[in-house]
Amino acid sequence: MPENRRKNGVTKPLLVMAHRGEAQMFIKNWQMSRVDFPFAEMFEQSDALLLICGEGMQNATAKTAAVCGAFRDQICEVLNFGIAGALDERLSIGDYYSIRTAYGELSGEAVFQTFTSADATATIDCISASRRVRNGEFARKLLPFAPIVDRELWGIASICKMFRLPFRSFKLISDVPAVENDCAPIAENAAVFSEKLFSFAEKIMPNSESGFAEKYEFTFPEQFHVTFSQRKQIENMMQSLCLKHRIAEIEILEKAGIAKIAHFDISPKQRTTLLIESLNDSYRRNSAPHC
Known part of the structure; x- marks a missing residue:
């Protein structure tokens, strides 16, 4: 026993x-x-x-x-x-x-x-x-x-x-x-x-005693300015989309158009806002993101 x-x-x-x-x-x-x-x-x-x-x-x-x-x-x-x-x-x-x-x-x-x-x-x-x-x-x-x-x-x-x-x-x-x-x-x-x-x-699966792991540890390109609260918001959406579509986090960001947004002639904060909007749209539709 x-x-x-x-x-x-x-x-x-x-x-x-x-x-x-x-x-x-x-x-x-x-x-x-x-x-x-x-x-x-x-x-x-x-x-x-x-x-x-x-x-x-x-x-x-x-x-x-x-x-x-x-x-x-x-x-x-x-x-x-x-x-x-x-x-x-x-x-x-x-x-x-x-x-x-x-x-x-x-x-x-x-x-x-x-x-x-x-x-x-x-x-x-x-x-x-x-x-x-x-x-x-x-x-x-x-x-x-x-x-x-x-x-x-x-x-x-x-x-x-x-x-x-x-x-x-x-x-x-x-x-x-x-x-x-x-x-x-x-x-x-x-x-x-x-x-x-x-x-x-x-x-x-968890990778520590803390329980359900959040493996999302993506480093954003320098063209983006991401606050702590924005990172948590992105992580939550990423987890949901990963579970739904069985694809890696980086692939979701790529489909959301992170590379294209990085070259927009706007401020780093505005680029982050656009990325979140793209992910948010996908989250609401519960479908794979696209730009």
């Missing part, structure tokens, strides 16, 4: 994933070692804990509760990574979404209690279904509550509420259940999905 205390005073995130297939690249690339824990399949390395909770809300609730109870003093937040289905056919397979609110479904009805993630920039919700969505009728019944469906998030979020732990959830759209309900292609592509999830996680 793990000792329920912090290691050298350092806490780290608990990653929760439903299936070993989704987690395989995390375990391999981070060289994670198995944790001797009798109630769940767990792995760890110096910067993170990883729980394989199994499919469904019952598994997710019970196993997340067991781990949070045993490791509470080592956990700073819970990060849920996983594939999910698109109830709204306008969502694209292969896109990532940071979840705003977790809804639950039980016996065909929405569960009254909902849970809000710690990501203030998230704009899309997810509903956890008590059974697999195998037909369009069930998908259409869930759609009014959320455009994304999974099987575990509501259970994970409910335990985070109990233990007063912040949670964030990042979903990779793997299928559109109302169109295709065969799970075989999903299982066959587990390694591909895991690689995509891992690549995305690498961009947002």
